[in-house]
Amino acid sequence: MAARITELVLDCTDPERLATFWGEVLGYEVLDRDEDSVEIGPPDKRTTLLFLRNSDRKLQKLRLHIDVRATDREQKDELERLLALGATHADIGQGDDVSWYTLHDPEGNEFCLLSGRADP
Template structure:
Protein backbone atom coordinates (compact mmCIF):
# COMPACT_ATOMS: atom_id res chain seq x y z
CA UNK A 1 0.00 0.00 0.00
CA UNK A 2 1.41 3.42 -0.96
CA UNK A 3 0.38 7.03 -1.35
CA UNK A 4 1.16 9.59 -4.03
CA UNK A 5 2.31 13.20 -3.61
CA UNK A 6 -0.59 14.91 -5.40
CA UNK A 7 -0.50 18.56 -4.36
CA UNK A 8 1.41 21.10 -2.35
CA UNK A 9 -0.70 23.64 -0.47
CA UNK A 10 0.54 27.18 0.07
CA UNK A 11 -1.13 29.43 2.64
CA UNK A 12 -1.48 32.99 1.38
CA UNK A 13 -3.50 36.20 1.49
CA UNK A 14 -4.32 36.40 -2.24
CA UNK A 15 -4.69 33.00 -3.95
CA UNK A 16 -5.49 34.53 -7.35
CA UNK A 17 -2.36 36.69 -7.35
CA UNK A 18 -0.03 33.87 -6.30
CA UNK A 19 -1.64 31.42 -8.71
CA UNK A 20 -1.13 33.90 -11.56
CA UNK A 21 2.52 34.41 -10.55
CA UNK A 22 3.30 30.68 -10.34
CA UNK A 23 1.40 29.94 -13.58
CA UNK A 24 3.82 32.33 -15.32
CA UNK A 25 6.86 30.87 -13.56
CA UNK A 26 6.01 27.22 -14.30
CA UNK A 27 3.85 27.51 -17.44
CA UNK A 28 0.97 25.97 -15.50
CA UNK A 29 -2.73 26.74 -15.81
CA UNK A 30 -5.58 27.09 -13.34
CA UNK A 31 -7.29 23.72 -13.03
CA UNK A 32 -9.66 24.42 -10.13
CA UNK A 33 -11.04 27.35 -8.16
CA UNK A 34 -13.02 27.57 -4.96
CA UNK A 35 -14.17 30.38 -2.71
CA UNK A 36 -10.80 30.73 -0.94
CA UNK A 37 -8.47 28.63 -3.11
CA UNK A 38 -6.93 28.26 -6.55
CA UNK A 39 -5.26 25.08 -7.83
CA UNK A 40 -2.75 25.15 -10.69
CA UNK A 41 -0.97 22.41 -12.56
CA UNK A 42 0.50 21.22 -15.81
CA UNK A 43 -2.15 18.55 -16.27
CA UNK A 44 -5.74 17.72 -15.42
CA UNK A 45 -5.64 15.27 -12.50
CA UNK A 46 -7.16 11.84 -13.11
CA UNK A 47 -7.21 8.84 -10.84
CA UNK A 48 -5.30 6.86 -13.48
CA UNK A 49 -2.58 9.52 -13.83
CA UNK A 50 -2.14 9.79 -10.08
CA UNK A 51 -1.99 6.00 -9.66
CA UNK A 52 0.66 5.77 -12.39
CA UNK A 53 2.78 8.25 -10.43
CA UNK A 54 3.91 9.94 -13.61
CA UNK A 55 2.28 13.32 -13.07
CA UNK A 56 3.84 16.18 -11.09
CA UNK A 57 1.96 17.49 -8.07
CA UNK A 58 -0.31 20.49 -8.41
CA UNK A 59 -0.02 23.68 -6.34
CA UNK A 60 -3.00 24.80 -4.26
CA UNK A 61 -3.07 28.37 -2.95
CA UNK A 62 -5.34 28.67 0.07
CA UNK A 63 -6.40 31.97 1.61
CA UNK A 64 -5.58 32.32 5.31
CA UNK A 65 -5.85 35.36 7.60
CA UNK A 66 -2.37 35.21 9.14
CA UNK A 67 0.76 36.44 7.40
CA UNK A 68 4.10 34.74 6.87
CA UNK A 69 6.37 35.26 9.86
CA UNK A 70 9.45 33.03 9.45
CA UNK A 71 11.60 31.38 6.80
CA UNK A 72 9.72 28.54 5.10
CA UNK A 73 10.76 25.07 6.22
CA UNK A 74 9.58 23.74 2.86
CA UNK A 75 10.16 25.52 -0.42
CA UNK A 76 10.11 24.98 -4.17
CA UNK A 77 13.22 24.69 -6.33
CA UNK A 78 12.92 25.56 -10.03
CA UNK A 79 15.37 24.93 -12.87
CA UNK A 80 15.18 27.00 -16.08
CA UNK A 81 14.74 24.81 -19.16
CA UNK A 82 15.33 27.26 -22.01
CA UNK A 83 17.52 30.04 -20.57
CA UNK A 84 20.46 30.52 -18.23
CA UNK A 85 19.96 30.89 -14.50
CA UNK A 86 20.62 34.65 -14.45
CA UNK A 87 18.26 35.21 -17.41
CA UNK A 88 15.57 33.30 -15.52
CA UNK A 89 16.22 35.32 -12.35
CA UNK A 90 15.76 38.50 -14.40
CA UNK A 91 12.47 37.17 -15.84
CA UNK A 92 11.21 36.22 -12.37
CA UNK A 93 12.10 39.66 -10.99
CA UNK A 94 9.97 41.12 -13.78
CA UNK A 95 7.06 38.91 -12.71
CA UNK A 96 7.20 40.25 -9.14
CA UNK A 97 9.71 37.98 -7.39
CA UNK A 98 12.45 39.45 -5.22
CA UNK A 99 15.90 38.22 -4.23
CA UNK A 100 15.93 36.80 -0.71
CA UNK A 101 18.60 36.28 1.91
CA UNK A 102 17.99 33.30 4.18
CA UNK A 103 21.58 33.04 5.29
CA UNK A 104 22.72 31.08 2.25
CA UNK A 105 26.04 32.91 2.06
CA UNK A 106 28.06 33.85 -1.03
CA UNK A 107 29.27 31.66 -3.87
CA UNK A 108 26.24 29.42 -4.19
CA UNK A 109 25.21 27.76 -7.43
CA UNK A 110 21.56 28.69 -6.80
CA UNK A 111 19.68 31.94 -6.27
CA UNK A 112 17.22 32.33 -3.40
CA UNK A 113 14.15 34.35 -4.30
CA UNK A 114 10.72 35.10 -2.82
CA UNK A 115 7.35 35.15 -4.54
CA UNK A 116 5.06 38.20 -4.23
CA UNK A 117 3.93 37.11 -0.72
CA UNK A 118 7.45 36.39 0.53
CA UNK A 119 7.54 32.59 0.14
CA UNK A 120 11.12 31.58 -0.56
CA UNK A 121 12.07 29.47 -3.56
CA UNK A 122 15.38 28.69 -5.28
CA UNK A 123 16.42 28.99 -8.89
CA UNK A 124 18.85 26.16 -9.56
CA UNK A 125 21.18 25.45 -12.46
CA UNK A 126 19.84 25.77 -15.97
CA UNK A 127 18.70 22.65 -17.81
CA UNK A 128 18.80 24.46 -21.15
CA UNK A 129 20.60 22.59 -23.95
Protein backbone atom coordinates in the same frame (compact mmCIF):
# COMPACT_ATOMS: atom_id res chain seq x y z
CA MET B 1 2.64 0.35 -2.97
CA ALA B 2 3.90 3.81 -2.08
CA ALA B 3 2.13 7.11 -1.78
CA ARG B 4 2.79 10.04 -4.10
CA ILE B 5 2.42 13.79 -3.67
CA THR B 6 -0.65 14.94 -5.59
CA GLU B 7 -1.01 18.51 -4.31
CA LEU B 8 1.22 20.97 -2.56
CA VAL B 9 -0.95 23.38 -0.55
CA LEU B 10 0.26 26.90 0.20
CA ASP B 11 -1.64 29.11 2.62
CA CYS B 12 -1.70 32.69 1.38
CA THR B 13 -3.62 35.93 1.74
CA ASP B 14 -4.29 36.34 -2.01
CA PRO B 15 -4.75 33.01 -3.85
CA GLU B 16 -5.36 34.65 -7.24
CA ARG B 17 -2.16 36.69 -7.09
CA LEU B 18 0.01 33.79 -5.96
CA ALA B 19 -1.58 31.35 -8.43
CA THR B 20 -0.94 33.83 -11.23
CA PHE B 21 2.71 34.24 -10.18
CA TRP B 22 3.41 30.51 -9.84
CA GLY B 23 1.40 29.71 -12.98
CA GLU B 24 3.69 32.04 -14.94
CA VAL B 25 6.83 30.67 -13.24
CA LEU B 26 5.95 27.03 -13.95
CA GLY B 27 3.84 27.32 -17.08
CA TYR B 28 0.87 25.83 -15.18
CA GLU B 29 -2.78 26.52 -15.91
CA VAL B 30 -5.71 27.13 -13.57
CA LEU B 31 -7.48 23.84 -12.93
CA ASP B 32 -10.05 24.94 -10.36
CA ARG B 33 -10.95 27.98 -8.31
CA ASP B 34 -13.47 29.23 -5.82
CA GLU B 35 -13.58 32.31 -3.60
CA ASP B 36 -10.99 30.89 -1.17
CA SER B 37 -8.66 28.86 -3.36
CA VAL B 38 -7.04 28.47 -6.77
CA GLU B 39 -5.49 25.22 -7.98
CA ILE B 40 -2.93 25.22 -10.78
CA GLY B 41 -1.09 22.41 -12.48
CA PRO B 42 0.42 20.98 -15.62
CA PRO B 43 -1.85 19.57 -18.34
CA ASP B 44 -1.40 16.00 -17.00
CA LYS B 45 -2.55 17.21 -13.53
CA ARG B 46 -0.03 14.83 -11.95
CA THR B 47 1.08 17.18 -9.16
CA THR B 48 -0.75 20.45 -8.56
CA LEU B 49 -0.34 23.54 -6.39
CA LEU B 50 -3.34 24.66 -4.36
CA PHE B 51 -3.32 28.21 -3.01
CA LEU B 52 -5.64 28.41 -0.03
CA ARG B 53 -6.77 31.70 1.49
CA ASN B 54 -5.55 32.23 5.04
CA SER B 55 -5.47 35.62 6.75
CA ASP B 56 -2.34 34.76 8.76
CA ARG B 57 0.79 36.38 7.35
CA LYS B 58 4.04 34.48 7.01
CA LEU B 59 6.33 35.42 9.91
CA GLN B 60 9.43 33.24 9.56
CA LYS B 61 11.48 31.18 7.12
CA LEU B 62 9.57 28.26 5.65
CA ARG B 63 10.61 24.75 6.62
CA LEU B 64 9.70 23.52 3.15
CA HIS B 65 10.36 25.41 -0.06
CA ILE B 66 10.17 24.98 -3.82
CA ASP B 67 13.24 24.65 -6.04
CA VAL B 68 12.93 25.47 -9.74
CA ARG B 69 15.23 25.18 -12.76
CA ALA B 70 14.93 26.87 -16.12
CA THR B 71 13.89 24.65 -19.02
CA ASP B 72 14.73 26.80 -22.04
CA ARG B 73 17.22 29.47 -20.96
CA GLU B 74 20.27 30.11 -18.85
CA GLN B 75 19.95 30.68 -15.11
CA LYS B 76 20.69 34.44 -15.33
CA ASP B 77 17.98 34.89 -17.98
CA GLU B 78 15.50 32.93 -15.89
CA LEU B 79 16.41 35.05 -12.85
CA GLU B 80 15.55 38.19 -14.82
CA ARG B 81 12.21 36.65 -15.86
CA LEU B 82 11.33 35.67 -12.27
CA LEU B 83 12.20 39.13 -10.96
CA ALA B 84 10.02 40.70 -13.68
CA LEU B 85 7.13 38.46 -12.57
CA GLY B 86 7.39 39.78 -8.99
CA ALA B 87 10.02 37.64 -7.26
CA THR B 88 12.56 39.42 -5.05
CA HIS B 89 16.00 38.42 -3.82
CA ALA B 90 16.07 36.77 -0.39
CA ASP B 91 18.94 36.57 2.05
CA ILE B 92 18.49 33.62 4.38
CA GLY B 93 22.18 33.27 5.15
CA GLN B 94 23.09 31.32 2.02
CA GLY B 95 26.25 33.36 1.33
CA ASP B 96 27.63 34.60 -1.99
CA ASP B 97 29.41 31.45 -3.15
CA VAL B 98 26.37 29.27 -3.93
CA SER B 99 25.24 28.10 -7.35
CA TRP B 100 21.58 29.02 -6.81
CA TYR B 101 19.52 32.15 -6.18
CA THR B 102 17.24 32.35 -3.17
CA LEU B 103 14.12 34.37 -3.88
CA HIS B 104 10.80 35.36 -2.35
CA ASP B 105 7.50 35.01 -4.19
CA PRO B 106 5.01 37.93 -3.94
CA GLU B 107 3.89 36.81 -0.45
CA GLY B 108 7.41 36.31 0.90
CA ASN B 109 7.67 32.53 0.54
CA GLU B 110 11.23 31.40 -0.14
CA PHE B 111 12.11 29.44 -3.25
CA CYS B 112 15.35 28.72 -5.08
CA LEU B 113 16.36 29.02 -8.70
CA LEU B 114 18.90 26.25 -9.25
CA SER B 115 21.62 26.19 -11.89
CA GLY B 116 21.40 24.00 -14.96
CA ARG B 117 18.32 23.14 -16.96
CA ALA B 118 15.43 20.77 -16.35
CA ASP B 119 13.62 18.83 -19.05
CA PRO B 120 10.53 20.80 -20.14
